[in-house]
Amino acid sequence: MTDTTAARPLPCGTWPSPITAADVASQYRQVSFPVTIDGEVWWQETLPGELGRTTVVHLGAAGKPRQVLSAPWNARTRVHEYGGRSYLPVRAARRGGGQSWAIVFANFADQRLYLADEPGADGAGTTPRPLTPAPLAEPGTTEFRFADFALSPDKAEVWCVQERHEAGKVTRAIVAVPLDGSAAEDAGAIRELTSGADFYAFPTPAPDGRRVAWVCWNHPRMPWDGTELRVARVDELPGRGGLVKGGVSESVLAPVWHDDTSLYLISDWPGWWNLYTLNLAGGPAEAVYPAEEEFAAPLWRLGQPTYAVLADGQLAVLHGSGGLRLGLLDPATGELTDLDIPYRIFAPGLSADGMSVVLVAGGPSTPMSVIRVDMTTGKAKKLYSPAGRLPASGYLPKPRKLEFEGRFGQEVHAWVYPPANPEATAGEGELPPYVVWAHGGPASQSDRGLDLEKAYFTSRGIGVIDVNYGGSAGYGRVYRERLRHQWGVVDVEDVIAAAQALVSSGDADGARLVIRGGSAGGWTALAAVTAHAADSPFRAATSYYGITDPRGFAATTHDFESTYTDGLIGPLPGLAATYAERSPAQHVTPKTCPILQLHGQDDIIVPPAQAHTMAAQLTHQGIPHALLEFAGESHGFRRTETIIRALEAELSLYAQTLNFPHPDTPLLRLHTTPPEIPEPVPPHAATATPEPPPAPPSTKRPASPPVAPRQAISEEQPSRA
Secondary structure (H helix, E strand, C coil), rough: CCCCCEEEEEECCCCCCCCCCHHHHHCCCCCCCCCEEEEEEEEEEEEEEHCEEEEEECCCCCCEEEEEECCCEECCCCCCCCCCCEEEEEEEEEECCEEEEEEEEECCCCCCCCECCCCCCCCCCCCCCEEECCCCCCCCCCCCEEEEEEEECCCCEEEEEEEEEECCCCCEEEEEEEEEHHCCCCCHHHHHECCCCEEEEEEEEECCCCCEEEEEEEECCCCCCCCCCEEEEEEHCCCCCEEEEEEEEEEEEEEEEEECCEEEEECCCCCCCCCEEECCCCCCCCCCCCCEEEEECCCCCCCCCCCCEECCEEEEEEEEEEEEEEEEEEECEEEEEEECCCCCCCEEEEECCCCEEEEEEEEECEEEEEEEEECCCCCEEEEECCCCCCHHHHCCCCCEEEEEEEECCCEEEEECCCCCCCCCCCCCCCCCCCEEEEECCCCCCCCCCCCCCHHHHHHCCEEEEEEEECCCCCCHHHHHHHHHCCCCCHHHHHHHHHHHHHCCCCCCCCCEEEEEEECHHHHHHHHHHHCCCHHHHCCCCEEEEEEECCHHHHHHCCCHHHHHHHCCCCCCCCCCHHHHHCCCCCCCCCCCCCEEEEEEEECCCCCCHHHHHHHHHHHHHHCCCCEEECCCCEECCCHHHHHHHHHHHHCCCCCCHHHCCCCCCCCCCCCCCCCCCCCCCCCCCCEEECCCCCCCCCCCCCCCCCCCCCCCCCCCCCCCC
């Protein structure tokens, strides 16, 4: 509990906090996808102060971290739109003779692969050289994207996933891109290794170079539903290889060669993603460590292995239930030992070098950092942290695990973040308001890592409960599949039950509850206050780039998730009535609570039309609402000014709906009808949008009534840095 000896009673929501929205934005300078080779370390780093650009950072065996890529180069692949690891360290000819390190990377602007030399002692590097052809300028022409890189056995090529966009059709293959640059002018120099499936991941050559393994799957399955592990002889490529594990109801991930004829792999056929060995000479896969724990995470982004083989043959593994922890697994004995290091939260993705591993880790009060762990001694060393100055610990919430019964007695998991501030405490008899958070995915997971975004609210006297509702990852396949055909039902029931659990325990004020979510979590938040309005305890809702009309989403979203709703709700057109029954945009009534929508204008995953449809219905029903659209942003905000403006708008919404004095931030203007005259807006505030298309009609009731014309809400002033 927070020490309140020097605290004074103040209304919740008004507590003085040193944590600003700009501090939260600085937290978005995140590190990911570490790689270590011969004592050298690389990682990706997102720079919100540089319009969300992603660079690659190199830390030599002796020296300081420095960027390999300077502006405007942006190492970010768009494969599956969610991307993944966008670079690969390789050896390249050094200027003046010899060899030095270079990186192959996917550049965001044109999605070409480039080869970039390491900067010299003067900090200057050569201009990256293209490895793949330039996209054609004519609209509708072919575009290639690349991700999930591995070096070929002869080290002359990069083997990777290629995504081809042509005439509105998306196809994928595993290809070989030569490192000599010959494919930059001649696309025919790119060799196809395998094709025919809808999706590919984990191209993995064997140590002797004679075989290659990969994972593939097809619509309508997602990679956590069912995948195939295939292996082919390199001299028989191109070809589809032979199926060695997996199927329509088994998710197989992350092949790693044990030797030239046997593999490690991860499979969830018993209900949990566990590690197995498979001998290609014959026999079934054998469990290395069978347990009701996950040794993998959902494959949203490519290039995030959760285990690696060490020099002595043991395995460094990330595993756990409800979160990942680092362990040392001896496949010969089946003994698993967790390392006692001062980090409790681990991001998927690690890389081994000898007997050490490099990964990204943090804790409830420790920022996510690049660390190296000696698996022999169990010692951890922080190599780099992008975090700036942190607030005093008293302003950071102390998360606690909450497991409670949802509807029909189902166990639900959540993390509770009570208000925390050494200067203030709730007045006598006052219970704090709470924000219920619904994560995206929905096959994703929330953990208890340090999050200044949560502390932004808790330090002001507003609690947070982050719910791993049914369908979340980390608790086995049965828990994930609670959401099968029940999206918009089970997830909503669970977030409502979470709020009610806090009220029943005396932790939260039942009259001051609000909800927010991003992407699929935005859908859950909006469904909780519309389609489930009769049960909703929430006074307001905030949707970050959330889905509002699932039928429209299924028709317009990107290829990776274009059939996702088949498993979440059901196939179309047969279940069109069910889609309409669960659509937030079709359930706005005069009793709907105020809603804030925040959306990127360049969002391809959840197109802005989703927010427009919802805003039109809110306007028609006279519901106080705001829609802020942000130029240059896509799915997930990356820019400093966007993050600041969105967070301050969210706080303003809660001040207005929960009736506490408005903070010293820009006032969010809530509208019930469109302004008569559009106002000029800065590029990172709301912008005018066209009239949305009508919502699809339901087969059970008439279509939604026609809506009045609307314009997006405009702001009188930009956000403050």
